[in-house]
Amino acid sequence: xxxxNYIIIPSIILGIISRLSMLRVDYRQYPSYxxxxxxxxxxxxxxxxxxxxxxxxxxxxxxxxxTFLALAAxxxxxxxxxxxxxxxxxxxxxxxxxxxxxxxxxxxxxxxxNYMTMMTSLxxxxxxxxxxxxxxxxxxxxxxxxxxxxIIVLFHKIVSRELIGEIADIYPAKISFKGPILTVNGIGITxxxxxxxxxxxxxxxxxxxxxxxNQNAVVTLSNLGQRKAIEHNVAIQLGIxxxxxxxxxxxxxxxxxxxxxxxxxxxxxxxxxxxxxxxxKRTLVLESAKRKPLxxxxxxxxxx
Numbered sequence: 001x002x003x004x005n006y007i008i009i010p011s012i013i014l015g016i017i018s019r020l021s022m023l024r025v026d027y028r029q030y031p032s033y034x035x036x037x038x039x040x041x042x043x044x045x046x047x048x049x050x051x052x053x054x055x056x057x058x059x060x061x062x063x064x065x066x067t068f069l070a071l072a073a074x075x076x077x078x079x080x081x082x083x084x085x086x087x088x089x090x091x092x093x094x095x096x097x098x099x100x101x102x103x104x105x106x107x108x109x110x111x112x113x114n115y116m117t118m119m120t121s122l123x124x125x126x127x128x129x130x131x132x133x134x135x136x137x138x139x140x141x142x143x144x145x146x147x148x149x150x151i152i153v154l155f156h157k158i159v160s161r162e163l164i165g166e167i168a169d170i171y172p173a174k175i176s177f178k179g180p181i182l183t184v185n186g187i188g189i190t191x192x193x194x195x196x197x198x199x200x201x202x203x204x205x206x207x208x209x210x211x212x213x214n215q216n217a218v219v220t221l222s223n224l225g226q227r228k229a230i231e232h233n234v235a236i237q238l239g240i241x242x243x244x245x246x247x248x249x250x251x252x253x254x255x256x257x258x259x260x261x262x263x264x265x266x267x268x269x270x271x272x273x274x275x276x277x278x279x280x281k282r283t284l285v286l287e288s289a290k291r292k293p294l295x296x297x298x299x300x301x302x303x304x
Contacts (some may be wrong), residue, residue, distance in 0.1 A: 001298070004055075004056035004059070005050065005233075006098075006128065006132075006137055006141060007052070007056060007125045007127070007128045007129055007132075008052045008053055008056060009052075009053065010124060010128060010141050010144055010145055010148075011048070011051065011052035011121040011122070011124040011125040011128070011144075011148075012045075012048045012049055012052045012121060012206050014048075014120055014121060014124045014144075014145060014148035014149070014151075014152070015044070015047065015048020015049075015051055015052060015117045015120050015121030015124070016044055016045060016048050016117075017117065017148075017149075017152065018044075018048070018116060018117050018120040018121075018148075018151075018152045018155070019040070019041065019043075019044025019045075019047070019048065019113065019114075019117040020041070020044070021152055021156070022113045022116070023037060023040055023041060023044070023113075029260070030087070030106065031110075040110065040113075043076075043079065043114055044114070046072070047072060047076070047114045047115075047117040047118040047121075048117050048118065048120070048121040048169070049119035049121070050068055050069060050072045050118055050121075051117070051119060051121030051122040051125070052119065052121040052124075052125050054069060054122055054125070055122065055125045055126055055129060056125070059129075069118075070085035072114075072118065073115075076111050076114045076115060077111065079110060079111055079114065080107045080108060080110065080111035081107075083106065083107040083110050083111075084103055084104065084107040087103040087106060087107065088100075088103060089286060091103065093150075094232070095186070095235065095240060095242055095243070096231050096232050096235035096242075096250070096251060097228065097231065097232065097234075098228065098229065098232045098241060099224070099225050099228030099229060100225065100285050101223065101224070101225020101226065101228065101229065101288045101289060102225060102228060102229040102286060103230065104288055105229075105284075105286045105287050105288055108287065109159075112159065115157075116155045116159070119151075119155075120148060120151050120152060120155070123147070123151050124144050124145070124147065124148040124151070125144075127143065127144040127147045127148075128140050128141055128143075131144060132145050145230035149276040161284050161285055161287065162284075162285040162290075163281060163282055163283065163284060164221075164230065164280055164281055164282070164283045164284075164285060165280075165281030165282065166285075167211055167213055167214075167216070167217040167220060167221070168210045168211055168212045168217050168221060168284060169210075169211045169213065170208050170210050170211070170217075170277045170280050171208060171209050171211065171277075171280055172206075172207070172208060172209075172277070173185045173207040173208050173209040173263055173264075173272050174207065175201055175202060175205050175206075175207050176202075177192070177202070177266060178197055180192055180193055180198070180199060182198075182252070182256070184207040184209070184263035184264075184265050184267065185207075185209050185263055187254055187256050187263045188254070189252045189254045189265060190252055190254075192248055192290075193248075194243065194248060197248040197249070199282060200241070200249070200267060201265070201267060204267050204268065204271055205265055205267045206239070206265070206266060206267075206268060206271060206272075206273050206276050207263060207264060207265040207266075208262055208263070208264050208273075208276060208277055208280060209262070209263050209264075210230075210261060210262040210263070210264060210280065211259075211261050212260055212261070214294065215293055215294050216292045216293060216294050216295075218260035219291040219293055220285060220290050220291050221255075221260070221262055221293075222255060222260065222290050223286070223287055223288075223289035225289050226285070226286050227262070227287060229283055229284065229286055230253060230264060230280060230283050231251040231253060231264075231266075233280075233282075233283045234251065234264075234268070234276065234279045234280060234283075235251055235266065235268070236272065237275075238266070238267055238268035238269065238270045238272075238275060238276060238279060239268050239269025239270055239278045240266065240267070240269065241267040241268065241269065242267070249267045251264065251265065251266040252264070252265050252266075264280065277292060
């Protein structure tokens with residue numbers, strides 16, 4: 001296998017670069033730093049190594065070595081399960097929970113990134129092997145590296161997900177009360193019994209209306225998991241006044257059954273409507289929440 005080092009080493013390096021490019025710690029702090037980041041970086045090395053040695057193993061007729069790819073797939077599924085369990089345990093400690101749909105979305109993303117790392121290494125090794133038959137070795141390694149970088153960019157585009165701002169328009173909304181009922185743009189949300197709490201909502205609360213751009217967006221935004229993701233992301237970025245024993249100040253999302261529009265209200269630590277709109281716009285559309293009724297014959301005709 002040493003004679004294939006010119007294939008294996010560049011392939012591993014490009015695979016690691018691929019994993020690092022997808023390993024970012026942002027406001028969600030997941031994966032956590034440094035333990036979580038180190039764990040996923042280590043898995044990236046393992047997955048890139050498996051992808052890099054697959055072709056040399058086949059060339060040497062070491063077919064038993066290729067079975068490690070199947071074992072890797074099983075291991076990556078276990079990673080998904082572990083991430084799900086970890087996030088579910090953490091979710092119990094959040095003032096505003098992520099919700100099961102958001103957790104499943106994150107777990108699937110981590111599993112998929114390991115596969116992408118392995119495929120990057122595999123494609124680079126294949127490219128270097130083919131180019132080596134046509135060109136001198138240094139050129140074949142260079143072209144394989146360039147192809148690997150293009151594959152990384154392509155994978156980023158393939159797995160990039162829509163944001164709420166791409167499927168809906170977000171506008172400032174007015175908070176008011178009909179007796180003890182909290183309303184936003186005339187849509188009733190919840191009963192706020194304490195006078196002091198109602199005064200805080202009127203003084204410090206912010207609200208927006210989320211208007212879907214088409215029928216696909218209407219169905220997607222009606223998903224409860226998607227709504228929980230919006231609540232969690234906004235609460236993390238802008239802070240929240242709520243404490244454990246203050247249920248009145250939880251963020252609320254309610255749906256207008258006539259139009260499919262959503263109204264969202266929160267009493268945050270940072271009272272700036274411009275950044276509330278921006279936080280909602282930048283929330284990911286969950287893969288498990290996405291629906292496309294307009295792609296069906298019935299849905300398209302019904303919407304006409």
